[in-house]
Amino acid sequence: MPQARILVIDDEQPFCDVLCGVLRKQGHLVEGTETAENALALLDRRPFDLAICDLRLPGMNGLDFLRQVAERKLGLQLIIITAYGDIESAVEAVKLGAVDYLTKPFLFDDLILRIDRHLSHLALEQSHAALQDELLARYEPRSFVGNSPKIMRVRDLIRRVAPTTSNVLISGESGTGKEVVARAVHRLSERHDRRLVTVNCAALPDTLLESELFGHSKGAFTGAVRSKEGLFLAADAGTLFLDEIGAMPLPLQSKILRAVEAKEIVPIGTTASVKADVRILAATSTDLAAASREGKFIDALYYRLNVFEIHMPPLRERKEDIPVLVTHFVERFSQELKKRVLGVTDEAMAILMAYPWPGNVRELENAIERAMILTDGDHLTPDGLPHSLQALAAGPAERPLDLRSVLRRAELDHIGAVLVLTGQDKVKAAKMLGISLSSLYRKLEQPEPEPGGDGPAADSAGET
Numbered sequence: 534m535p536q537a538r539i540l541v542i543d544d545e546q547p548f549c550d551v552l553c554g555v556l557r558k559q560g561h562l563v564e565g566t567e568t569a570e571n572a573l574a575l576l577d578r579r580p581f582d583l584a585i586c587d588l589r590l591p592g593m594n595g596l597d598f599l600r601q602v603a604e605r606k607l608g609l610q611l612i613i614i615t616a617y618g619d620i621e622s623a624v625e626a627v628k629l630g631a632v633d634y635l636t637k638p639f640l641f642d643d644l645i646l647r648i649d650r651h652l653s654h655l656a657l658e659q660s661h662a663a664l665q666d667e668l669l670a671r672y673e674p675r676s677f678v679g680n681s682p683k684i685m686r687v688r689d690l691i692r693r694v695a696p697t698t699s700n701v702l703i704s705g706e707s708g709t710g711k712e713v714v715a716r717a718v719h720r721l722s723e724r725h726d727r728r729l730v731t732v733n734c735a736a737l738p739d740t741l742l743e744s745e746l747f748g749h750s751k752g753a754f755t756g757a758v759r760s761k762e763g764l765f766l767a768a769d770a771g772t773l774f775l776d777e778i779g780a781m782p783l784p785l786q787s788k789i790l791r792a793v794e795a796k797e798i799v800p801i802g803t804t805a806s807v808k809a810d811v812r813i814l815a816a817t818s819t820d821l822a823a824a825s826r827e828g829k830f831i832d833a834l835y836y837r838l839n840v841f842e843i844h845m846p847p848l849r850e851r852k853e854d855i856p857v858l859v860t861h862f863v864e865r866f867s868q869e870l871k872k873r874v875l876g877v878t879d880e881a882m883a884i885l886m887a888y889p890w891p892g893n894v895r896e897l898e899n900a901i902e903r904a905m906i907l908t909d910g911d912h913l914t915p916d917g918l919p920h921s922l923q924a925l926a927a928g929p930a931e932r933p934l935d936l937r938s939v940l941r942r943a944e945l946d947h948i949g950a951v952l953v954l955t956g957q958d959k960v961k962a963a964k965m966l967g968i969s970l971s972s973l974y975r976k977l978e979q980p981e982p983e984p985g986g987d988g989p990a991a992d993s994a995g996e997t
């Protein structure tokens with residue numbers, strides 16, 4: 534049986550001592566205490582696998598202790614013991630998360646047997662989780678990097694939902710890694726040896742999107758010279774990843790809803806339905822809940838897709854991930870570009886940590902790639918970073934101080950960020966910025982303000 538760290542809480546000291554002794558003989562690391570308050574203090578200091586707790590205690594009672602433990606999400610298994618045969622509280626305890634209960638007097642052998650059972654169960658769960666982590670790291674070529682608490686939580690969600698057949702909605706700003714998550718879910722699912730078919734709903738015109746998804750018969754519409762199997766059927770028994778689902782037009786949404794509910798589709802130009810067993814992962818960078826409130830997204834489809842939501846937090850909310858991501862990208866581009874770069878200088882890292890990353894991981898990836906292309910040294914320096922980042926490094930002494938240059942600088946930085954968001958699409962960027970395409974070009978063509986001086990660009994800041 535695995536050795537475990539066990540905490541015994543019982544106010545009857547002789548009993549507590551005997552129980553601790555019995556468990557130590559079984560090879561466990563055991564600590565005993567007489568109050569729940571003490572127990573919580575111990576739990577805050579070091580990890581335990583299992584606790585055995587009396588229900589009636591002076592001060593905080595066993596049920597309140599359970600509530601506190603549940604709140605701390607310690608992954609602790611709790612066995613309740615009670616002298617009073619008080620079944621009602623025992624039931625309450627199990628509801629609160631206790632794995633088992635025993636009434637005093639009980640046979641130590643019985644307790645040991647139960648402990649062993651719970652510990653084996655725990656060990657099995659842990660080894661399963663470790664195995665999946667390993668799979669996630671090994672089989673994901675563009676692996677899923679990050680160890681901030683927020684990313685650990687995402688990993689945990691992926692691990693839990695992947696083996697089910699539930700649809701998953703992956704939300705998050707552009708460039709946060711939604712597609713990375715979708716791949717990981719598919720890879721860890723039972724469908725991993727079947728296809729993962731990806732469709733970007735924002736990239737295709739409505740009519741084309743429909744025939745891509747559902748297929749069509751020969752002659753179904755002008756241009757349909759031969760019949761075509763849709764992506765729903767291509768993903769049969771596998772996974773369909775609907776990227777940017779928010780961009781899907783309403784009539785198509787209702788067709789998708791039917792396909793999801795009935796697990797069958799009707800190709801365009803035909804009347805017979807065809808079975809398609811597809812697990813759907815959908816991604817969105819817009820607020821689908823709001824869209825469904827506004828009638829732009831069908832409620833029923835939203836609820837069908839949102840059975841399980843994984844939200845990818847923006848990079849600025851998990852800056853701890855920046856150093857590991859940087860290392861990951863430096864290693865990857867070193868291989869791809871056949872360069873020997875070992876890392877980034879402290880100065881460059883300080884800038885990378887300070888920048889708010891509106892384009893998230895994709896923007897970071899692009900910044901590192903650019904710096905890697907430009908570098909001749911073995912460490913990336915601030916010089917190779919994009920201008921919007923370098924501006925952060927310039928101390929106040931080197932910064933232009935006159936208002937026009939400062940405004941111009943801010944304008945350029947903002948335009949740069951919006952361009953990253955739109956994947957350098959200037960038409961989209963101009964729309965987001967609320968200016969015409971030609972004024973966007975004009976703004977980009979003007980020279981940048983000189984550090985410290987009022988350069989030739991100084992008189993352009995007021996113009997739109």
Ligand SMILES: Nc1ncnc2c1ncn2[C@@H]1O[C@H](COP(=O)(O)OP(=O)(O)OP(=O)(O)O)[C@@H](O)[C@H]1O
Nearest residue numbers: 675676677678707708709710711712713818894895
């Ligand atoms: N945690 C991560 N570890 C390693 N690479 C990552 C991670 N997150 C994102 N990336 C990389 O960043 C880039 C953007 O990720 P991805 O395409 O998954 O984002 P997205 O949220 O789908 O963006 P969009 O909304 O624009 O489609 C990809 O090249 C991806 O490999």
Ligand SMILES: [Mg+2]
Nearest residue numbers: 711712776816
């Ligand atoms: Mg994407």
